[in-house]
Amino acid sequence: MSDILKGCRDQIDAIDEQLLELINARAALAREIGELKGEGPIYRPEREAQVLRRLLEKNTGPLSAEAVTAIFRSVMSNCRALERELSVAFLGPQGTYSEEAAIKQFGGLNNPKPCMSIDEVFRMVESGNADYAVVPVENSTEGAVGRTLDLLTTTSLHICGEVALPIHHCLLRRRHADGEIRRIYSHAQSLGQCHEWLNLNLGGVERVSTGSNAQAAELAAQDAFAVAIAGRRAADIFGLDILAENIEDDPKNVTRFLVLGKHEAAPSGQDKTSLLLATKNVPGAIVGLLTPLAEHGVDMTELGSRPSKLGIWDYVFFVDIKGHYQDPAVARALHELEQRASMFKILGSYPVAVI
Numbered sequence: 001m002s003d004i005l006k007g008c009r010d011q012i013d014a015i016d017e018q019l020l021e022l023i024n025a026r027a028a029l030a031r032e033i034g035e036l037k038g039e040g041p042i043y044r045p046e047r048e049a050q051v052l053r054r055l056l057e058k059n060t061g062p063l064s065a066e067a068v069t070a071i072f073r074s075v076m077s078n079c080r081a082l083e084r085e086l087s088v089a090f091l092g093p094q095g096t097y098s099e100e101a102a103i104k105q106f107g108g109l110n111n112p113k114p115c116m117s118i119d120e121v122f123r124m125v126e127s128g129n130a131d132y133a134v135v136p137v138e139n140s141t142e143g144a145v146g147r148t149l150d151l152l153t154t155t156s157l158h159i160c161g162e163v164a165l166p167i168h169h170c171l172l173r174r175r176h177a178d179g180e181i182r183r184i185y186s187h188a189q190s191l192g193q194c195h196e197w198l199n200l201n202l203g204g205v206e207r208v209s210t211g212s213n214a215q216a217a218e219l220a221a222q223d224a225f226a227v228a229i230a231g232r233r234a235a236d237i238f239g240l241d242i243l244a245e246n247i248e249d250d251p252k253n254v255t256r257f258l259v260l261g262k263h264e265a266a267p268s269g270q271d272k273t274s275l276l277l278a279t280k281n282v283p284g285a286i287v288g289l290l291t292p293l294a295e296h297g298v299d300m301t302e303l304g305s306r307p308s309k310l311g312i313w314d315y316v317f318f319v320d321i322k323g324h325y326q327d328p329a330v331a332r333a334l335h336e337l338e339q340r341a342s343m344f345k346i347l348g349s350y351p352v353a354v355i
């Protein structure tokens, strides 16, 4: 071993010892905070977002912003687990993008609860069988996830966080299979996101929609004439070959997930509030309904609608605004908006996703 290499490794050993001591000191403080919290919620998404934002501001590299957030999310996950282990429900099985989003947000899962459907994910938390839910809400290519929006209209859970997950699809196939490809398995949303690529490269091959991408990977693992569209993680879990990577039509393909729980998130300084609104079905009603936002200088970042299921051409509106509902300007705007709406529900105020 060269002297230079040995010198670097000796320095790394010394730094690791310091890191170990410091991380354990941090963990001991988290455990102390856990005792102070008593019966209150352990998971504080606003504080975790503040910790990450502060470190990102201080980071001078060479580690990337993504690397720094991944490392500190994992540190916080382990500190949090000393306070109490949380269970997180998501659309399973193992290997889905929902699982990836849950791991990203919580820095690792101590007690994962994969579920068969988005309905079951909500139910798990509502019934107290899991602490938090992670559900997909919209994709940059395919739009809103209707089932999640419908369940938000009736749930008692609060949105307490959001996760933005870049989605890079792979074409996966059973190892050593080389015959004709007769079927492509994937979730309908992923088939839609890879539509152009499939037309160009596998035009004419039957597309079979599955409950999840992980299920598609599992089916492809048993079928020598099939391929699946899923993520890298699913390839590892089900032992599949990756035939092609990044096959999504839009390279900036992102899915946004919501974190839901029984507790509200406190203001973090950079928050969003999601609202569910309805108004009388008359011309110009939605414009009038939203006027208080403009009057109080509150930015609307998103406006979507869903059939209300109460009557034909009757809609509810999903509105995202900047700020926390406790921020004074937002509180004033929401108070006025509530007077004008025929339905008004704050689905949650939560920290804006940290990369």
Ligand SMILES: O=C(O)C(=O)C[C@]1(C(=O)O)C=C[C@@H](O)C=C1
Binding pocket: 030, 033, 034, 042, 043, 044, 045, 047, 048, 051, 075, 076, 077, 079, 080, 083
């Ligand atoms: O500050 C707290 O409330 C903590 O419990 C500490 C800590 C952390 O590790 O920084 C852990 C869990 C919480 O979700 C937020 C932050």
